[in-house]
Amino acid sequence: MPAALETHNLTKRYGPLRAVEELDLTVEEGQIFGFLGPNGAGKSTTMRMVMGLIRPSSGQALILGRDSALVASRAPGTIGALVEGPAFYGYLTGRQNLALLARLSAGAPPDEIAGVLDLCGLAPHAHRRVSAYSHGMRQRLGVAQALLPRPRVLLLDEPTLGLDPRGRVEMRDLLLRLHQEGVTIFLSSHLLSEVEQLCTHLGFIWQGRLLQSGPTAELLAGPTVRVELRATPLESAQALLEQHRQVWDLARRGQILTFSTQPETIPELNAALTKVGISIWSLVPRPESLEELYLRLMEEASHVPRRA
Amino acid sequence: MFLAALKVELAKLVRQRGVLVGLGVLALLVGLFAWGTWNFPGPHLPGTAGGEFIVGGKLKTAALLSYMLLRFPLAFEVLLPLLIATVAGGLLAGERHLGTLRTLLTRPVSRPALYLAKLMVAWLHATALALFLGAFSLGLGFAIFGGGDLLPVSSGSLTILVQKTALLRLLEGYLLAAAAMTAVASLGLFFSSLCDNPLTAAGLTVAFLLVSGALTVLPYFESWRPHLLTTHLSLGGQVFRVPIPWPEVLRSLEYLAGYSAMFALLGGLIFWRRDVLC
Numbered sequence: 091m092p093a094a095l096e097t098h099n100l101t102k103r104y105g106p107l108r109a110v111e112e113l114d115l116t117v118e119e120g121q122i123f124g125f126l127g128p129n130g131a132g133k134s135t136t137m138r139m140v141m142g143l144i145r146p147s148s149g150q151a152l153i154l155g156r157d158s159a160l161v162a163s164r165a166p167g168t169i170g171a172l173v174e175g176p177a178f179y180g181y182l183t184g185r186q187n188l189a190l191l192a193r194l195s196a197g198a199p200p201d202e203i204a205g206v207l208d209l210c211g212l213a214p215h216a217h218r219r220v221s222a223y224s225h226g227m228r229q230r231l232g233v234a235q236a237l238l239p240r241p242r243v244l245l246l247d248e249p250t251l252g253l254d255p256r257g258r259v260e261m262r263d264l265l266l267r268l269h270q271e272g273v274t275i276f277l278s279s280h281l282l283s284e285v286e287q288l289c290t291h292l293g294f295i296w297q298g299r300l301l302q303s304g305p306t307a308e309l310l311a312g313p314t315v316r317v318e319l320r321a322t323p324l325e326s327a328q329a330l331l332e333q334h335r336q337v338w339d340l341a342r343r344g345q346i347l348t349f350s351t352q353p354e355t356i357p358e359l360n361a362a363l364t365k366v367g368i369s370i371w372s373l374v375p376r377p378e379s380l381e382e383l384y385l386r387l388m389e390e391a392s393h394v395p396r397r398a
Numbered sequence: 399m400f401l402a403a404l405k406v407e408l409a410k411l412v413r414q415r416g417v418l419v420g421l422g423v424l425a426l427l428v429g430l431f432a433w434g435t436w437n438f439p440g441p442h443l444p445g446t447a448g449g450e451f452i453v454g455g456k457l458k459t460a461a462l463l464s465y466m467l468l469r470f471p472l473a474f475e476v477l478l479p480l481l482i483a484t485v486a487g488g489l490l491a492g493e494r495h496l497g498t499l500r501t502l503l504t505r506p507v508s509r510p511a512l513y514l515a516k517l518m519v520a521w522l523h524a525t526a527l528a529l530f531l532g533a534f535s536l537g538l539g540f541a542i543f544g545g546g547d548l549l550p551v552s553s554g555s556l557t558i559l560v561q562k563t564a565l566l567r568l569l570e571g572y573l574l575a576a577a578a579m580t581a582v583a584s585l586g587l588f589f590s591s592l593c594d595n596p597l598t599a600a601g602l603t604v605a606f607l608l609v610s611g612a613l614t615v616l617p618y619f620e621s622w623r624p625h626l627l628t629t630h631l632s633l634g635g636q637v638f639r640v641p642i643p644w645p646e647v648l649r650s651l652e653y654l655a656g657y658s659a660m661f662a663l664l665g666g667l668i669f670w671r672r673d674v675l676c
Contacts, residue, residue: 138500138675190409
């Protein structure tokens with residue numbers, strides 16, 4: 091069975107600038123794949139190439155096994171997308187916009203349009219002109235149009251952008267519900283806490299290169315842990331840890347030291363601290379959060395010289 | 399897929415405020431001509447003809463009003479091209495500017511199908527404007543002046559066309575004018591495929607026509623004149639010459655078709671190749 095989304099050596103160059111560089115990515119059916127990276131990393135360019143909006147300089151993207159350059163790859167019921175913010179005809183109502191766009195996907199019966207409007211919480215505003223919509227409502231309408239007709243793969247670029255906290259929760263619930271119904275979701279977001287709650291798989295991109303990808307649990311379990319240390323005297327503990335080769339990102343927050351290390355190093359650190367007379371009140375390892383993983387990967391990537 | 403795209407483009411066109419405003423402007427122009435015809439004496443006998451003939455009977459007719467508008471140079475060389483450029487210029491550049499082109503192209507529609515649909519809509523709009531001008535002027539003319547024969551006066555000659563013939567000539571004239579306007583629509587769509595802003599696209603279309611128009615009147619470029627687009631924009635009036643110069647009319651149509659095909663093809667190639675970044 092073909093993957094929901096695949097890219098093979100996908101590259102986009104603008105003159106000397108490589109926006110996306112030999113990207114190999116696989117999103118299997120049934121996953122919620124979070125595509126993460128800083129602004130300008132190449133997330134939107136990748137999504138645009140997948141949707142045929144941008145021509146790759148080389149390589150290819152496949153949607154359910156079909157080359158994304160072909161219209162057939164976007165056949166009704168295959169893929170729905172919201173790429174880089176919602177854009178609609180302001181002089182039409184929300185319902186009219188959906189009906190218009192659905193016509194390009196072999197049409198949709200009125201009850202299906204009403205269904206997605208209801209699903210996205212827009213039913214009470216369906217008769218209003220989109221020019222009068224708030225950004226959050228447009229965002230919901232953007233997701234609604236991507237669901238017409240119900241696709242097997244949903245590609246969403248920053249789906250919660252501009253939504254208030256309640257709207258974000260509703261959007262997250264909606265995406266989880268769609269996932270339970272079997273829809274594969276490929277999304278980008280800067281809201282890492284939401285991505286962590288939502289995504290089964292993650293991919294990190296930086297300057298057009300894929301740094302790491304895999305199941306969320308595996309990535310977060312990763313080779314390092316974040317450790318919280320309470321000890322006295324704290325200054326001595328800090329000085330010792332600063333000298334240790336297996337300790338990174340050491341920081342002091344009040345009377346707590348936090349640092350990253352490998353799990354197997356913790357007993358050794360415990361022994362070293364005790365040996366010099368430092369009293370340990372607590373030494374608590376906890377898995378790296380997505381935010382920490384993200385920042386670490388970006389930090390590491392920024393020290394790796396880029397290929398010409 | 400082309401038919402679905404065409405239906406979508408038509409649905410958007412008829413709901414656009416700019417289209418309604420354009421029709422309103424043309425209706426206003428017809429109204430002003432009708433008011434002028436009603437309030438000022440005489441048939442409109444330009445040039446030497448007014449001094450050479452004494453004319454009696456009913457001269458102010460619906461056909462006369464429609465004829466005057468067809469021969470009014472600013473209508474088909476400035477006003478209609480401007481209205482057409484506004485709409486055609488927005489068909490791609492406007493969508494790109496709003497971001498809706500991105501939304502459209504994420505649907506299962508190919509770029510050639512979408513472009514062809516937009517081209518058809520641009521041509522349809524141009525044709526509709528030209529025919530609306532003719533139909534509305536005739537309708538208003540009948541309401542105000544009633545029917546009657548037409549005296550299409552040109553310098554040094556006078557012909558009387560009975561109503562039936564006059565209406566037939568007007569139909570031919572406006573159809574030819576509509577054909578000329580479709581070339582302007584192709585030009586507008588070409589610039590629309592190049593630009594990211596609809597105003598820039600419309601402005602470039604008008605600027606192109608103004609430069610071309612300037613070349614048609616400047617004596618230095620006399621040898622270029624037969625080949626320029628603006629030379630052929632007032633094609634509609636040719637059917638009132640006696641006899642009708644059909645070879646000239648056909649040659650003008652060939653030029654218009656050539657210009658239209660060239661701009662449509664170039665615009666299509668640009669649209670097909672260009673990344674959608676907005």
